[in-house]
Amino acid sequence: MLDAAFSDEQERLEQTRKEIDKQLSSIGPRYFGDDYTEQVLDAIREEQRMRLTALSAEPYFGRIDFQEPDQDQPKRLYIGKHGLEDTETGDPRIIDWRAPVASLFYSFTGGDQPVIYDSPDGEIEGTIHLKRNLAVRQGELLRVVDSYVRGGENLDVRDEFLLYKLGEKKDNRLRDIVSTIQAEQDRIIRAPRNKALIIQGVAGSGKTTVALHRLAYLIYQYQEQVRAERMVIFAPNTMFLDYISDVLPELGVGGIQQTTFTAWALEQIQDEIHLTKEETQLSHWFKPDRIRPISNQVPGRFKGSLRYKRWLDSCLKVYEKNSTPMENLEIWDGKVLAASEIRRWYDEEYRHYPLAKRRERVIARIKRWMEMELSSQTLTNPKEKRKLARQRFSSYVKKWPEPTPLSVYGWCYGYGMGKVRISESEPMYQKLPEKLVSWTRKRLERGKADAEDLTALAYISLKLYGRKGNMLDHIVIDEAQDVSPFQIALLKQFMREPSFTILGDVAQGIHEYKGIRGWGEFTELFEPEQLSFHQLLQSYRSTTEIIEFANRVLKHAGDEMPAAVPVFRSGEPVRVTEYAAHPERLEQIIEFLEACRAFDSIAVMGRTLEECREIHAELTAGGWEPVLIDGNETKYRGGLSVLPVYLSKGLEFDAALLLDVDEAHYPATTQNAKLLYVGCTRALHKLHLLYAGTPSTLLQ
Numbered sequence: 001m002l003d004a005a006f007s008d009e010q011e012r013l014e015q016t017r018k019e020i021d022k023q024l025s026s027i028g029p030r031y032f033g034d035d036y037t038e039q040v041l042d043a044i045r046e047e048q049r050m051r052l053t054a055l056s057a058e059p060y061f062g063r064i065d066f067q068e069p070d071q072d073q074p075k076r077l078y079i080g081k082h083g084l085e086d087t088e089t090g091d092p093r094i095i096d097w098r099a100p101v102a103s104l105f106y107s108f109t110g111g112d113q114p115v116i117y118d119s120p121d122g123e124i125e126g127t128i129h130l131k132r133n134l135a136v137r138q139g140e141l142l143r144v145v146d147s148y149v150r151g152g153e154n155l156d157v158r159d160e161f162l163l164y165k166l167g168e169k170k171d172n173r174l175r176d177i178v179s180t181i182q183a184e185q186d187r188i189i190r191a192p193r194n195k196a197l198i199i200q201g202v203a204g205s206g207k208t209t210v211a212l213h214r215l216a217y218l219i220y221q222y223q224e225q226v227r228a229e230r231m232v233i234f235a236p237n238t239m240f241l242d243y244i245s246d247v248l249p250e251l252g253v254g255g256i257q258q259t260t261f262t263a264w265a266l267e268q269i270q271d272e273i274h275l276t277k278e279e280t281q282l283s284h285w286f287k288p289d290r291i292r293p294i295s296n297q298v299p300g301r302f303k304g305s306l307r308y309k310r311w312l313d314s315c316l317k318v319y320e321k322n323s324t325p326m327e328n329l330e331i332w333d334g335k336v337l338a339a340s341e342i343r344r345w346y347d348e349e350y351r352h353y354p355l356a357k358r359r360e361r362v363i364a365r366i367k368r369w370m371e372m373e374l375s376s377q378t379l380t381n382p383k384e385k386r387k388l389a390r391q392r393f394s395s396y397v398k399k400w401p402e403p404t405p406l407s408v409y410g411w412c413y414g415y416g417m418g419k420v421r422i423s424e425s426e427p428m429y430q431k432l433p434e435k436l437v438s439w440t441r442k443r444l445e446r447g448k449a450d451a452e453d454l455t456a457l458a459y460i461s462l463k464l465y466g467r468k469g470n471m472l473d474h475i476v477i478d479e480a481q482d483v484s485p486f487q488i489a490l491l492k493q494f495m496r497e498p499s500f501t502i503l504g505d506v507a508q509g510i511h512e513y514k515g516i517r518g519w520g521e522f523t524e525l526f527e528p529e530q531l532s533f534h535q536l537l538q539s540y541r542s543t544t545e546i547i548e549f550a551n552r553v554l555k556h557a558g559d560e561m562p563a564a565v566p567v568f569r570s571g572e573p574v575r576v577t578e579y580a581a582h583p584e585r586l587e588q589i590i591e592f593l594e595a596c597r598a599f600d601s602i603a604v605m606g607r608t609l610e611e612c613r614e615i616h617a618e619l620t621a622g623g624w625e626p627v628l629i630d631g632n633e634t635k636y637r638g639g640l641s642v643l644p645v646y647l648s649k650g651l652e653f654d655a656a657l658l659l660d661v662d663e664a665h666y667p668a669t670t671q672n673a674k675l676l677y678v679g680c681t682r683a684l685h686k687l688h689l690l691y692a693g694t695p696s697t698l699l700q
């Protein structure tokens with residue numbers, strides 16, 4: 001039966017590829033001349049050529065046979081990465097995976113009941129007769145797996161194709177998952193645009209992947225409302241951006257901005273900022289002997305809070321009230337422009353401008369007034385008056401210095417710019433924790449700012465100069481558990497209506513000194529009807545053994561942590577091995593690496609960067625070719641990586657070895673439980689842990 005299906009599909013594949021060839025050959029030759037219009041047309045043709053060539057290698061991955069009530073037989077619908085119409089009949093030969101009807105392929109999980117999908121013309125009801133997965137590589141049909149046949153026995157083969165895909169080795173990049181998107185993931189991908197979607201997803205549940213597919217979907221579905229160049233993906237670091245950079249091009253999407261919050265904020269802030277090195281901050285927060293719980297008063301938590309934003313808003317109000325000079329401008333004796341008039345221009349006529357622009361406009365107007373007075377026909381001693389007027393004007397302007405983000409921020413902390421206070425007895429900064437004030441003042445005095453000041457500085461910049469760049473149509477925030485409410489409040493100001501995909505995992509909240517503790521911290525930012533919360537519990541990355549092991553570690557971070565549910569994919573048991581002394585540790589590492597020869601990506605993870613540097617040197621001396629990941633790289637190279645466990649978040653490896661999992665390196669704190677959980681959940685197929693002395697209680 002399946003052989004018949006296979007040859008039937010083979011025949012269909014040949015026909016489809018012939019159609020693709022026909023369309024390819026009708027595209028016409030390339031144009032290399034100077035005519036601009038021809039060049040644009042050539043670029044469109046070239047894009048078409050590339051799309052059809054890719055389609056020829058892998059035209060589709062799925063088929064559903066769907067019958068609407070008024071049809072006498074089901075229609076075969078082939079689902080692929082791009083749509084294709086038959087040139088002669090105009091009928092769809094391949095349906096784009098993002099098209100409404102294609103949602104049936106992902107949402108249908110069996111049963112004879114009628115199914116419904118949302119089309120632009122309303123709901124369409126019908127029945128599914130067949131759901132089939134097809135693996136085509138380089139134009140060759142490799143596998144045909146039916147996951148549903150109407151009236152058939154339908155043993156549970158639903159996951160067979162998924163398991164086949166998950167069992168594959170990974171190269172060094174995140175890949176698209178169009179052929180195996182799961183129903184719960186599909187619901188997120190196709191969720192309406194004008195919402196703030198918060199996605200709590202366990203490690204390996206496909207959050208990053210799903211967010212990227214969602215962008216491709218939004219571009220397809222809302223062609224009139226969204227533009228790729230007005231969409232932004234925020235990810236934790238540049239190397240991670242490189243790691244995910246193939247997915248969107250694979251889905252045929254280009255032009256979406258991909259950045260880190262730091263890079264974006266620095267671009268927004270119209271001032272020169274000397275930022276503290278991130279490495280210094282990381283080694284401070286990830287010291288193994290740090291066991292004190294992190295309070296809400298630490299700079300990252302406090303300066304990321306909405307309370308801090310409110311404080312800044314009140315400072316900016318005071319700044320606005322006090323920024324114009326209190327005195328009249330008298331350009332020569334008796335010729336006065338009253339302070340109240342200047343203030344009226346500032347408060348009323350130019351109110352709609354941001355603060356620095358408002359100042360610019362008012363000063364320009366004062367100048368115009370002065371020039372007008374100077375050009376009066378009845379002016380006596382004009383030369384003398386011109387000189388005097390210009391002198392007085394310039395000393396007036398000096399009393400109203402141009403604000404910059406840093407100077408205004410420093411002013412909020414009580415110095416510079418005339419030291420204006422809310423009242424003499426209460427400088428504005430007294431509303432803040434004392435330690436935070438003295439720390440920040442020290443930094444600002446030296447002309448430096450910390451990463452946690454970037455949001456405030458970008459916010460002040462926005463209030464001074466307005467937005468830099470276009471309004472945004474959609475924002476994706478990956479690893480959002482490490483993002484602060486204030487950051488999101490700032491980003492919201494770049495949108496007409498909230499359209500966010502905010503994804504993360506509180507169980508992986510290892511940057512607790514700056515991130516959130518629960519998603520509730522974001523809910524205040526949105527109206528209830530703007531919010532939509534989703535949870536992904538199934539983990540697709542690791543084997544059942546690895547996930548069960550990691551879940552046991554996670555228990556130490558508290559019972560409320562969402563644990564992962566494995567897709568049933570069994571592998572080898574997780575190994576925890578003791579070693580006696582340092583030379584023996586290297587032997588164990590090498591033994592592990594020898595056993596991983598068949599894998600493409602392997603991670604050796606230490607607890608601190610210093611230790612990783614040592615291991616990296618030892619392995620290099622031994623003839624291995626490890627890559628040290630220290631947080632400064634812009635490219636992810638794959639192969640054998642040596643990295644501190646805190647830099648592994650978001651990445652994945654065929655095999656992972658965690659070093660020094662002892663009580664000294666991982667004392668039993670919730671923070672370490674999360675850290676170890678992150679490390680363990682990076683492995684797809686193989687996970688080993690090494691320790692000397694007393695194993696960490698977190699392994700119990």
Ligand SMILES: Nc1ncnc2c1ncn2[C@@H]1O[C@H](COP(=O)(O)OP(=O)(O)OP(=O)(O)O)[C@@H](O)[C@H]1O
Pocket residue numbers: 162165166174175176177180181182185201202203204205206207208209210505508540541649650651652681
């Ligand atoms: N439906 C799916 N079909 C096939 N593979 C999938 C599917 N969903 C996720 N994966 C795979 O699972 C792995 C994890 O995906 P991804 O990195 O997007 O997860 P994540 O939730 O962002 O993980 P983490 O929070 O641990 O960084 C990837 O290799 C991805 O290709």
